[in-house]
Amino acid sequence: MASAASSTAPRVGDGAVKGVAPLRAGQGTSFVLRRLHSLSGIVPVGAFLAEHILVSNSTAIGGPDAYARQVSFLANLPLVFFLELFGIWLPIAFHALYGFYIWYRGEGNTIAYPWTGNWMYTAQRWTGGVAFAYIVWHTWTMRFSGIDLHAYPNASFGKVQAEVLHTSLFLFYVAGLVAASWHLAYGIWLFSAKWGIVSGERARKRFLVLCLAFFFVLTGAGLASLTSFRSHPQQPMEPGTVVINNRQVTESR
Numbered sequence: 001m002a003s004a005a006s007s008t009a010p011r012v013g014d015g016a017v018k019g020v021a022p023l024r025a026g027q028g029t030s031f032v033l034r035r036l037h038s039l040s041g042i043v044p045v046g047a048f049l050a051e052h053i054l055v056s057n058s059t060a061i062g063g064p065d066a067y068a069r070q071v072s073f074l075a076n077l078p079l080v081f082f083l084e085l086f087g088i089w090l091p092i093a094f095h096a097l098y099g100f101y102i103w104y105r106g107e108g109n110t111i112a113y114p115w116t117g118n119w120m121y122t123a124q125r126w127t128g129g130v131a132f133a134y135i136v137w138h139t140w141t142m143r144f145s146g147i148d149l150h151a152y153p154n155a156s157f158g159k160v161q162a163e164v165l166h167t168s169l170f171l172f173y174v175a176g177l178v179a180a181s182w183h184l185a186y187g188i189w190l191f192s193a194k195w196g197i198v199s200g201e202r203a204r205k206r207f208l209v210l211c212l213a214f215f216f217v218l219t220g221a222g223l224a225s226l227t228s229f230r231s232h233p234q235q236p237m238e239p240g241t242v243v244i245n246n247r248q249v250t251e252s253r
C-alpha cells in the first residue's frame with residue numbers, strides 16, 4: 001500500500017519527467033529557493049563556467065602572450081570587483097551552500113527524491129562537492145594570494161604553470177575540471193527536465209546525448225589548456241617582468 005508521502009512523488013505521465021522531481025509551487029518557502037538554486041546553476045554560474053573554460057582559459061593554447069591579453073581584458077572590465085562579487089562569488093556561494101543543504105536533506109528524506117537510487121543523482125552531488133573543494137582552493141590561490149594578476153596580467157601564465165607543473169596539483173586541476181564539466185552538462189539536462197523545457201521520452205534521450213557531448217567539449221577544451229601550460233617552459237612571475245623570445249625582460253608600464 002502506498003504511503004501518504006509516497007503518493008506525492010512524481011510519476012511518469014503526470015507531467016513529471018521519469019525519475020526527476022519537477023519544481024512545483026505549493027511546496028512551502030523552499031520552492032522559491034529550489035527555483036533560484038536551479039536557475040543559478042545555469043545563469044550566472046553555468047554561463048561563467050562555460051566562458052571560463054571555453055573562452056578565457058582556451059586562450060592559453062595560443063601561449064603566454066595570448067593568455068596575458070585575455071587576463072588583462074578581464075581585469076580591466078569596468079567595476080570588475082562588483083562583477084566578480086555579484087556575478088560569480090555570491091551566486092556560486094548560494095548555489096553551493098544550498099546544494100549542500102539539498103544533499104543533506106535528500107539523504108534523510110528519500111521519499112521526496114524518488115530518483116535517489118539513480119547513480120546520476122549521486123554523481124550530481126559528488127561532482128558538486130569535488131567542484132566546490134576545487135573552486136575554493138583555485139579562487140584562493142589564483143585571486144587572493146600570491147601575485148595580483150589584475151595588476152600584473154603578464155605573470156598569469158607563469159602563476160598557473162607554477163601549480164600545474166606539479167603532478168599532484170595537475171591531477172587536482174583535472175579532477176576539478178571533470179567534476180565541474182559533468183556537473184554543468186548533466187545539470188543542463190536536469191534543468192531542462194525540471195522546468196519542462198524538454199519533454200517527452202525521445203526528446204529527453206536525444207538531449208541527454210547532446211549534454212554528454214557538451215561534457216566532452218568542456219573537458220577536452222580544459223585539458224587542451226592544461227596541456228599548453230605544461231608544455232611551455234616556466235614563465236616568470238615577478239611583478240614587472242615579461243618573457244620575450246624565451247628571455248625575461250623588464251616590463252615597460
Ligand code: HEM
Pocket residue numbers: 037038039040041042045046047049095096097099100102103124125128129131132180183184186187188190191194
Ligand atoms: C562549478 C560550479 C557549478 C555549476 C556550474 C553548477 C550548475 C548546476 C546546474 C546547471 C544544476 C541543475 C539545476 C537543477 O537541478 O535544476 C545543478 C544542480 C545541483 N547542484 Fe550545482 N553547480 C555548481 C556547483 C555546485 C556545488 C559546489 C554544489 C555543492 C554540492 C552543487 C550542488 C548541486 C546539487 C545538489 C544539484 C541538484 C539539485 C537537485 O537535484 O534538485 N553545485 N548545478
